[in-house]
Structure formats: C-alpha cells, structure tokens
Amino acid sequence: MARQPKITFIGAGSTVFMKNIIGDALQRPALKDASIALMDLNPERLAESEIVAGKLARTLGSKSVITTHTSQREALDGADFVVVAFQIGGYEPATVTDFEVPKKYGLRQTIADTLGVGGIMRGLRTVPHLWSICEDMTQICPDAILLQYVNPMAINTWAIAEKYPNIKQVGLCHSVQGTAGELAHDLDIPYEEIRYRSAGINHMAFFLKFEHRQADGSYRDLYPDLVRGYREGRFPKPSSWNPRCPNKVRYEMLTRLGYFVTESSEHFAEYTPYFIKEGREDLIETFGIPLDEYPVRCVEQIAKWKDQAEEYRKADEIKVEQSKEYASSIMNSVWTGEPSVIYGNVRNNGCITSLPENCAAEVPCLVDASGIQPTYVGDLPPQLTALVRTNINVQELTVAALINENREHLYHAAMMDPHTAAELDLDQIWSLVDDLLIAHHDWIPEWARLARQARSA
Numbered sequence: 001m002a003r004q005p006k007i008t009f010i011g012a013g014s015t016v017f018m019k020n021i022i023g024d025a026l027q028r029p030a031l032k033d034a035s036i037a038l039m040d041l042n043p044e045r046l047a048e049s050e051i052v053a054g055k056l057a058r059t060l061g062s063k064s065v066i067t068t069h070t071s072q073r074e075a076l077d078g079a080d081f082v083v084v085a086f087q088i089g090g091y092e093p094a095t096v097t098d099f100e101v102p103k104k105y106g107l108r109q110t111i112a113d114t115l116g117v118g119g120i121m122r123g124l125r126t127v128p129h130l131w132s133i134c135e136d137m138t139q140i141c142p143d144a145i146l147l148q149y150v151n152p153m154a155i156n157t158w159a160i161a162e163k164y165p166n167i168k169q170v171g172l173c174h175s176v177q178g179t180a181g182e183l184a185h186d187l188d189i190p191y192e193e194i195r196y197r198s199a200g201i202n203h204m205a206f207f208l209k210f211e212h213r214q215a216d217g218s219y220r221d222l223y224p225d226l227v228r229g230y231r232e233g234r235f236p237k238p239s240s241w242n243p244r245c246p247n248k249v250r251y252e253m254l255t256r257l258g259y260f261v262t263e264s265s266e267h268f269a270e271y272t273p274y275f276i277k278e279g280r281e282d283l284i285e286t287f288g289i290p291l292d293e294y295p296v297r298c299v300e301q302i303a304k305w306k307d308q309a310e311e312y313r314k315a316d317e318i319k320v321e322q323s324k325e326y327a328s329s330i331m332n333s334v335w336t337g338e339p340s341v342i343y344g345n346v347r348n349n350g351c352i353t354s355l356p357e358n359c360a361a362e363v364p365c366l367v368d369a370s371g372i373q374p375t376y377v378g379d380l381p382p383q384l385t386a387l388v389r390t391n392i393n394v395q396e397l398t399v400a401a402l403i404n405e406n407r408e409h410l411y412h413a414a415m416m417d418p419h420t421a422a423e424l425d426l427d428q429i430w431s432l433v434d435d436l437l438i439a440h441h442d443w444i445p446e447w448a449r450l451a452r453q454a455r456s457a
Contacts, residue, residue: 005034005335008079008144010072010133011086012038013045015312016305017149019052021083023320024328026062030336031328033063039075040086046070052312059317072136079141081331084133085149088125089443091298097439098122099295105432106278107423110266111294113151114203115394116417120410121436123155123398125443130156134164145334145371147172147327153202153345154391157360158399161347170330170372171345171360173202175263177324182247183210183260186235187225195219197364199352199377202345203263204271204391205362206384208377210260227255244296246288249275257383266293271391273422330367337369346374354379359392390418405447410437 007025012018018038025031036053040046050068057064069075076082088094098118099109112118130150137144146169150156157171176198184191189212197209210226211219229235236247249265253272261268269275269289276291277283284291312318322328326342333340341364348361351374355361366373380388393416401409411433414420420429437450 005031005080005331006037006078007031007034007331008037008039008075008082008141010039010075010082010084011150012049012068013040013042014085014087015045015049015052016308017085018049019056019318019320020323020325021085021327022053023056023060023318024323024325025331026056026060026064027320027322028328028332030332032060034331035078036064036066037069037075037079038066039069039072041070043070048309048312052318055312055315055318056320059320072133073140076133076136076140076144079137079144080335081147081327082133082137082141082144083147083149083327084130086129087150088122088129089440091295091302094122094125094440094443095295095298097436099292101435101439102432104435105424105428107420107432108276108291109294109419110270110276110290110292112270113294114153114267115271115391116419117414117432117436119152119155120394120398120413120417121440121444123152123159124402124410124445124448125440126150126152127156127159127399127402128445130160131163134160134167134169137167138164142166144168145170145330147330148345149173149327152395152398154360154362154395155398157202157345157347158358158395159402161360162358162399162403165347168371169346170342170365171202171362172326172330172342173345173362174324174326175203176205176343176362179260179262179264180207180210181324182236182239183222183226186229186237187212187222189222194222198262198343199361199363199380200262200384200388201355201360201391201395202362203267204388205262205343206257206259206380207262208259208380223254223258223260226251226260230255242297244290245293248287249289252287257387259381259384266290270419272387273418276419276423278423330372333367334369334371339366339368341365342367342372344372344374346372349374351375352377352380354382354385355388356392356396359395390416401448402445405445407437407448407450410448 148171153171195211230251329340344365351363364375397413
C-alpha cells in the first residue's frame with residue numbers, strides 16, 4: 001500500500017479554519033486517508049478541534065489517523081505538509097492594543113493586521129514564532145512544504161525567505177479568488193466564465209486582466225463594464241459576506257488607476273493616505289469605511305464559535321463543502337503530480353520585474369510534483385508599481401528590524417506607512433511606536449522591548 005501523506009496543522013485551535021483546510025484535503029481521493037497532526041498550545045481548543053476533525057473524517061469515510069500535540073517538534077515529525085494559522089497575542093490583548101493605543105494619537109484603523117502600525121506590531125509578534133517552526137522543520141522534516149496562512153502575510157513570507165531560504169514555503173490568502181467572485185456577482189456573470197490574471201503583493205495585487213468568455217471562445221474585457229456600473233451607481237452591489245463593508249474604496253481606485261485591487265475596501269482604505277483623514281468624516285461616510293472593523297469582527301467570530309462548538313459537539317457528522325482555499329489543491333498536486341494553478345506569496349526572484357528582487361510577491365504559480373513554481377509576470381503598470389512600493393517600504397523595514405534585531409527600523413517602518421504619515425507628525429509617530437512596544441512587552445522579542453522608564457528618559 002502506498003504511503004499516505006502527513007499533514008501537520010500548527011495553530012489547530014483555529015477550529016473553523018482547520019475544519020475548512022482538513023475538510024478540503026479529506027475530500028480529495030489522494031489525500032482522503034492522510035495522517036493529520038493537530039498542534040496547539042491551548043489544550044481546550046485543541047480538544048475541540050480533535051472532535052471536529054474526527055467527525056469530519058467519519059462523515060467523509062476517511063481512515064485518517066488524527067493525533068493531537070502540544071509539542072511543535074512532535075507534531076512536525078514526518079510531516080509532508082505543514083499548515084500554519086495562528087495569532088500571537090490573540091484578540092485580547094494584542095489586537096485590542098493595536099487599535100486602542102493608536103486611537104490616543106487620533107490614528108484610526110480598519111483591520112490593522114497587515115500594514116500600518118498594527119501590521120508592524122503583528123509582524124514583530126509573529127515572525128519569531130514562524131522562524132521557530134522553520135528551525136524545527138529544518139531539523140525534522142526539511143522536505144515538507146510550509147503552507148502559511150498567517151498575517152501580515154508579506155512580512156512573514158519575506159522574513160522566512162531571508163532567514164530560512166531552504167524552506168519550501170508559500171503564503172496563502174483567498175483575496176484573489178474571493179474578489180473575482182465578488183466582481184462576478186456584481187456583473188451577474190457565473191464565476192466559471194471569468195478569466196483573470198493578477199499580480200502584485202499580498203492584499204495589493206491587481207487584476208491585470210479580467211475577462212468574460214464568450215460563446216465563440218473569445219474573451220471580452222470586463223473593466224469597462226465595472227467602471228460604467230460604478231459611475232452609474234449600480235456597483236458595488238450589497239455584499240452578503242459583510243454588509244458593513246461596501247466596496248466603494250476599491251471601485252473608486254479602479255477609476256483612478258485603471259485596475260481593480262484584490263483585497264477588500266476596508267483593508268485598502270488603510271493602505272493608502274486618501275480615505276481615513278482627521279476632520280473628513282465625509283470621506284468615511286461617502287466610501288462606507290468601517291472603522292474598527294477587525295475588533296468588531298473578532299467579537300462576532302468568538303460569539304459565533306461558541307454556538308458552532310456546541311453544535312459540533314452534539315452532531316454525529318459534520319457537513320463539509322469544498323472551500324476556495326488553495327491548500328488542498330497544492331497538497332494534491334504535489335502528491336499526485338496533477339497540475340494546478342494557484343496564487344501564492346513567494347520571494348519575487350524576478351517574477352515581477354518592476355518590484356525588488358527580494359520582496360514577497362503574489363503571483364500565479366504552477367503546482368505539480370516538482371512543487372510550487374512561480375510564473376514570470378514582467379513589469380506592472382507604472383502607477384501600480386509606485387503604489388505597491390509604498391507598502392513594500394514598510395514591509396522591508398519591518399523585516400530589516402527583525403533580521404538585524406534593530407529596533408530603530410520599527411520607527412522607520414512606521415514613518416513610511418502611508419496612512420500613519422498622512423495623519424501624524426514625526427514626534428507622534430515615535431511616541432506611538434514607543435507606547436506600542438511598551439504595551440506589547442510580553443509578546444515581542446527581547447531586543448525590541450522598551451521599558452517605560454526608557455521612554456520617559
């Protein structure tokens with residue numbers, strides 16, 4: 001009998017996400033009986049995830065052996081694929097801190113997990129733990145593929161590539177395929193009839209092509225339809241995913257740049273200096289910008305999980321559908337050799353020639369038995385390159401701070417953030433970073449810690 005693959009899930013206490021990824025994998029014939037190792041530091045959440053995974057396996061007729069671990073190294077032993085999904089510091093205290101401290105300076109945010117001062121701090125908390133996984137993988141399962149679902153995605157991917165270049169890794173997000181689905185919904189066109197090509201960086205990639213397959217096999221450019229629909233007030237249509245977050249920021253930027261960005265308007269509003277401004281509540285109202293959206297979402301998800309956990313405990317079986325996440329597609333293609341195409345975050349290495357060689361680029365990737373193979377894109381349109389570089393500046397300085405253990409670069413990164421720089425002066429930026437480093441003392445590396453007395457000195 002052929003050996004079954006082993007999938008290790010680090011951060012398995014993220015039960016709903018674990019359910020989606022493991023459920024996807026067990027629905028594929030080549031992965032149906034894969035060994036599953038669930039690892040988390042929270043025994044209660046780990047036990048809940050074990051119950052869910054076991055019921056998933058029974059529902060799908062899988063013979064998968066499921067084990068649970070609080071030891072990372074133990075969970076990684078023999079792994080072929082390592083899925084990572086965790087949040088260092090959690091919603092409380094870390095996420096709350098990343099919102100409440102900047103508010104004292106008048107700096108308002110929407111998501112704050114990818115860029116800006118919130119993204120910088122999240123990267124500072126997260127990267128050392130990702131490096132610890134890479135170090136263990138180097139020793140225990142050096143040929144395994146790291147499927148990384150943690151934000152700040154670009155900072156994480158970049159930092160891993162710098163320190164552990166031999167680790168086979170890809171950063172994964174659902175923004176490309178998710179946005180394509182949203183636009184198909186606005187256009188009343190079946191998703192399966194859309195053809196697109198996207199490139200850039202995570203959360204700031206753009207559809208370079210967005211087309212509709214015609215009856216004669218040709219393709220029609222859909223950008224004129226999107227612009228017309230927005231200007232006529234027909235787009236964006238209300239979102240069933242989150243009615244608080246209309247897509248107006250992205251449509252507005254489409255009319256200015258000529259291309260549609262692949263991450264949500266609530267994210268994009270804080271990646272640029274144009275939409276969240278002190279004294280400009282008209283912009284907040286006009287573009288429907290949901291300030292403090294991520295904390296609201298976290299509270300909702302925590303409450304929803306309590307109901308779902310009780311439901312899962314009572315159920316004999318758990319219904320599962322194939323999600324749009326790329327993880328199982330990658331596992332299947334690597335294990336069987338059956339090719340697939342995904343959008344992955346990888347070291348640029350010349351794929352996008354107008355961006356730095358060492359940045360983390362999000363590009364189309366061919367996946368087969370040879371692994372994940374990024375494809376060549378060439379230059380982005382100059383206006384997209386210029387905007388993307390403003391975000392890369394922040395990522396690069398945050399990674400430099402982590403690699404060199406240089407706290408000064410954290411201040412430099414905040415200086416370069418478009419939204420922060422548009423709202424605060426230099427003294428305010430320095431003081432804000434001080435306050436965040438003090439508040440996150442227990443969650444960040446020792447070299448970055450700042451004692452309160454050092455601030456006053």
